[in-house]
Amino acid sequence: MAPQLESYYKAIDGLTDTFIDRLAEAVAIPSISAEEARRPDVVKMGHWLKSQLETLGASMEARELGKRPGKEHLTLPPAIIGRYPAKKDESKRTILVYGHYDVQPAEKSDGWNTEPFKLSVDSKGRMYGRGSTDDKGPVLGWVNAIQAHQKAGIEFPVNLLMCFEGMEEYGSEGLDDFIIAECKPGKFFEDADAVCISDNYWLGTEKPCLTYGLRGCSYYSIEISGPGQDLHSGVYGGTAQEPMTDLVRVMGGLVDTNGTILIPGIKDLVAPVTDDEQALYKNIAFEMSNLYESIGSETGIFPDKERTLMGRWRYPSLSIHGVEGAFSAPGAKTVIPAKVIGKFSIRTVPNMEPDDVDKLVYAHVEKAFAGLKSKNTLKVSLQHSGKWWVASPKHWNFTAAAKAVEKVWGVKPDLTREGGSIPVTLTFEQATGKNVLLLPMGSSTDAAHSINEKLDKKNYIEGIKLLGSYLHYVAEEPMSVA
Ligand SMILES: C[C@H](N)C(=O)N[C@@H](Cc1c[nH]cn1)C(=O)O
Numbered sequence: 001m002a003p004q005l006e007s008y009y010k011a012i013d014g015l016t017d018t019f020i021d022r023l024a025e026a027v028a029i030p031s032i033s034a035e036e037a038r039r040p041d042v043v044k045m046g047h048w049l050k051s052q053l054e055t056l057g058a059s060m061e062a063r064e065l066g067k068r069p070g071k072e073h074l075t076l077p078p079a080i081i082g083r084y085p086a087k088k089d090e091s092k093r094t095i096l097v098y099g100h101y102d103v104q105p106a107e108k109s110d111g112w113n114t115e116p117f118k119l120s121v122d123s124k125g126r127m128y129g130r131g132s133t134d135d136k137g138p139v140l141g142w143v144n145a146i147q148a149h150q151k152a153g154i155e156f157p158v159n160l161l162m163c164f165e166g167m168e169e170y171g172s173e174g175l176d177d178f179i180i181a182e183c184k185p186g187k188f189f190e191d192a193d194a195v196c197i198s199d200n201y202w203l204g205t206e207k208p209c210l211t212y213g214l215r216g217c218s219y220y221s222i223e224i225s226g227p228g229q230d231l232h233s234g235v236y237g238g239t240a241q242e243p244m245t246d247l248v249r250v251m252g253g254l255v256d257t258n259g260t261i262l263i264p265g266i267k268d269l270v271a272p273v274t275d276d277e278q279a280l281y282k283n284i285a286f287e288m289s290n291l292y293e294s295i296g297s298e299t300g301i302f303p304d305k306e307r308t309l310m311g312r313w314r315y316p317s318l319s320i321h322g323v324e325g326a327f328s329a330p331g332a333k334t335v336i337p338a339k340v341i342g343k344f345s346i347r348t349v350p351n352m353e354p355d356d357v358d359k360l361v362y363a364h365v366e367k368a369f370a371g372l373k374s375k376n377t378l379k380v381s382l383q384h385s386g387k388w389w390v391a392s393p394k395h396w397n398f399t400a401a402a403k404a405v406e407k408v409w410g411v412k413p414d415l416t417r418e419g420g421s422i423p424v425t426l427t428f429e430q431a432t433g434k435n436v437l438l439l440p441m442g443s444s445t446d447a448a449h450s451i452n453e454k455l456d457k458k459n460y461i462e463g464i465k466l467l468g469s470y471l472h473y474v475a476e477e478p479m480s481v482a
């Protein structure tokens with residue numbers, strides 16, 4: 001395998017500019033799934049990705065996912081699925097890869113130093129742009145790996161099945177049913193032997209990792225309304241009950257400054273930490289400086305590495321995201337908003353069942369609101385939820401990936417869990433019945449979801465080497481299942 005990989009790496013080095021141009025083209029399409037007005041761009045991005053792969057000879061399809069109940073005016077972006085090489089080689093393993101082509105919202109005025117939808121490469125090789133690390137860079141990693149094999153003139157080592165979606169950042173609407181249907185006998189993903197997802201990040205900036213666990217995410221909204229329209233606070237302040245005042249008081253009782261969730265019963269749903277598990281955290285390559293560098297300040301909750309990692313992977317957290325309908329512009333508008341919708345989410349961990357979490361959340365919010373004795377009206381609802389996932393890192397899928405990391409980066413990867421959520425990971429595991437591996441490309445300082453999101457050129461280029469090498473090692477890895 002070694003000479004083949006060397007020529008593959010050489011091809012990648014020779015195609016570096018092509019690969020960066022491809023990422024720039026992808027970043028230029030503002031495929032923001034959370035904004036209805038951007039839906040045509042999300043669809044455009046899906047078709048662009050499909051045509052990139054078709055040009056390389058993959059057999060691709062854009063599968064429509066229909067509409068969601070209550071959102072009949074909006075069509076979901078298609079699932080872009082495909083196979084490379086176009087004709088299956090029965091003598092080879094089949095690896096299913098997943099990624100998403102939608103991105104989080106971004107405006108220059110949020111505080112970006114550059115235009116978010118224009119890839120800007122600085123002198124240190126940092127490539128800034130929305131979606132560069134989450135998840136356009138990694139998705140293009142698979143596309144680029146195909147092209148580099150062709151340029152190097154070496155045989156593709158596996159049958160590659162691809163599934164790329166356009167609604168991941170909005171809870172993967174519509175995808176679960178599609179995956180479940182396509183994993184059935186005779187369907188597109190039927191013959192997958194293992195699954196690989198590249199959609200998370202290293203813990204620091206130097207050491208790669210393989211990820212075997214994710215937190216789930218249950219996302220809620222609290223709507224409080226009262227007045228028939230927005231009111232003048234000079235005229236009605238002190239005479240009308242104000243939805244925003246009620247909302248702030250209810251939301252203020254969800255979580256404290258040190259991240260402790262104040263909803264009774266939540267912590268009882270969490271699986272106890274065993275001694276063996278506790279010991280794992282010591283050996284992970286992570287320093288508090290990694291946290292401070294990635295959050296841009298020293299405002300971490302815990303002083304030590306172990307408790308910090310556990311806060312990210314092992315315990316639930318509750319984050320307050322924003323208030324729809326509230327005045328948020330600069331200046332001093334003196335309005336009383338008539339209706340406000342507070343948004344928060346809970347990252348869930350084993351053994352929290354989403355339905356149990358919902359019940360506790362509803363009971364707590366309703367009780368807190370009742371305690372205010374307000375004449376306003378409350379509605380609390382779940383926007384979307386995805387369950388946590390923990391897999392076995394002893395499977396051949398992981399051992400192959402570990403060899404690939406060692407080959408490309410010259411170090412053994414850490415085995416990590418992740419605080420973020422990729423709801424379809426569990427769906428792929430259950431629907432295929434096969435092992436799922438998370439193989440990240442980007443690093444802890446990439447600022448996914450934040451302003452100035454970036455992917456380092458080195459992580460992109462070596463990441464393409466890594467994804468292709470993984471396919472070579474996984475093709476040969478002996479079948480030991482754990
Ligand atoms: C880890 C992945 N790249 C990601 O960013 N996932 C999102 C998924 C999500 C959950 N609800 C809405 N989107 C995340 O963890 O926030």
Ligand SMILES: [Zn+2]
Nearest residue numbers: 100134135199
């Ligand atoms: Zn992502």
Ligand SMILES: [Zn+2]
Nearest residue numbers: 134169448449
């Ligand atoms: Zn994301």
